[in-house]
Amino acid sequence: MIRYMIKNNFKLMGRSWLNAFMLILCPLLVSAVLISAFSSLMARYERKDTFSCGYSFEAGSAWESAEQAMKDAGLSAGIRFLPFSGEEPEETIRSNDLSGFVRFGSSGYTLYRTEDEKAEGMALEYFLSAFVDQATDAAMGIGSSEQEMDLSIEHPEYVAAVESSDYYGMVYILYFSWCAIACAAALLSNEKKYGIGKRFFVSNLSDTQLYLGKLIPISLVVIVDIGIAILLSTASFDVTWGNPLYVLGLLLIMIPAAVALSLMIHNITDNIIVTIVILFAIVWIWGFFGGSFETYMFAAHPKIIKLLSPIYHCNRSMVELSSMGRSDYYLSAILYCAGIAVVCSVLSIAIMKLKRRGRA
Numbered sequence: 001m002i003r004y005m006i007k008n009n010f011k012l013m014g015r016s017w018l019n020a021f022m023l024i025l026c027p028l029l030v031s032a033v034l035i036s037a038f039s040s041l042m043a044r045y046e047r048k049d050t051f052s053c054g055y056s057f058e059a060g061s062a063w064e065s066a067e068q069a070m071k072d073a074g075l076s077a078g079i080r081f082l083p084f085s086g087e088e089p090e091e092t093i094r095s096n097d098l099s100g101f102v103r104f105g106s107s108g109y110t111l112y113r114t115e116d117e118k119a120e121g122m123a124l125e126y127f128l129s130a131f132v133d134q135a136t137d138a139a140m141g142i143g144s145s146e147q148e149m150d151l152s153i154e155h156p157e158y159v160a161a162v163e164s165s166d167y168y169g170m171v172y173i174l175y176f177s178w179c180a181i182a183c184a185a186a187l188l189s190n191e192k193k194y195g196i197g198k199r200f201f202v203s204n205l206s207d208t209q210l211y212l213g214k215l216i217p218i219s220l221v222v223i224v225d226i227g228i229a230i231l232l233s234t235a236s237f238d239v240t241w242g243n244p245l246y247v248l249g250l251l252l253i254m255i256p257a258a259v260a261l262s263l264m265i266h267n268i269t270d271n272i273i274v275t276i277v278i279l280f281a282i283v284w285i286w287g288f289f290g291g292s293f294e295t296y297m298f299a300a301h302p303k304i305i306k307l308l309s310p311i312y313h314c315n316r317s318m319v320e321l322s323s324m325g326r327s328d329y330y331l332s333a334i335l336y337c338a339g340i341a342v343v344c345s346v347l348s349i350a351i352m353k354l355k356r357r358g359r360a
Helices: 002-014 017-038 064-076 089-096 118-139 164-177 181-193 196-201 207-237 244-269 272-290 303-307 310-323 330-359
Strands: 051-057 079-083 100-104 109-113
Touching: 002 181, 002 207, 017 164, 017 181, 017 207, 051 064, 051 089, 064 079, 064 118, 079 118, 089 100, 089 109, 100 118, 109 118, 164 207, 164 244, 164 310, 181 207, 181 244, 181 272, 207 244, 207 330, 244 272, 244 310, 244 330, 272 303, 272 310, 303 310, 310 330
Parallel strands: 051 079, 051 100
Antiparallel strands: 100 109
16 A cells, blocks of 8 residues: 555656756756856865976175075975076066076075965975075084975865865755755645545555655655756766765765655645745755855854754765765764654654544
């Protein structure tokens, strides 16, 4: 009997194939807009293996004697120093594709940097400051061991470096997964319109079977929709999802949780329009604090409020799995979604029992 109910519910949902299609299309459209808008903002800096810096000496400069030492130390730090004479620094930088230029005077130096390569300019400033200090100490007879300078740009793990295509390509698919009620709209509205639910209430099916008869087909349709959306986003935006098994594991828990929440609200309101309004409001609030509209790395919301949002746990676990290969939030995302699925299912079945007794 329950198999017949599941099959019948699949047919009812098939009448609103447009809703299922929109669940695929909407996250792709929103992701495309935001990826384009924030691609430069979220671009990460990639250090060059080596970069070039021009230099020149004024006549009688005290630094000429340290020229070879500077070039050798520069190579070990990834900086190639190229000699020039008489040219204007700005023009020399533009015409020779340099990251900077140093003009050594009689007792000091002037560093010219470019706006396009600020990181390289900062590295040059650090290198020259350290080199001048060591050269001065050596000239004064103060011993100092020669050190290699590591100018790599590090990305701390607690602020995972992630491209806009990966971030928005993932979080909006997760966000729209919580709007699972869209696929169930035709099923729930037709059920009420034709009195299908009342017929099942007088059948031999238990309340648990009646509930699973809705939960299973809706979840399967949403899983297929989201799976298609993931494949399309990967092909269109080159989204990196990380470990496929972890992604699948989260979706198989998160989507039934989203469906269970939708069914619980519908069992309480018994009105599909009210259900959609309430559910979308809840999901919007979760998304607002969970990093769907503002990247969670830069959001100023209190941490305790973020942790209350299941979308925050899901977003952060997927983003960190993509960028770092691991996430401390994956387990909390699984447990949070599993808790929602269990609690909402228990409440839905309890409400269905009360309704059946009321009709008895």
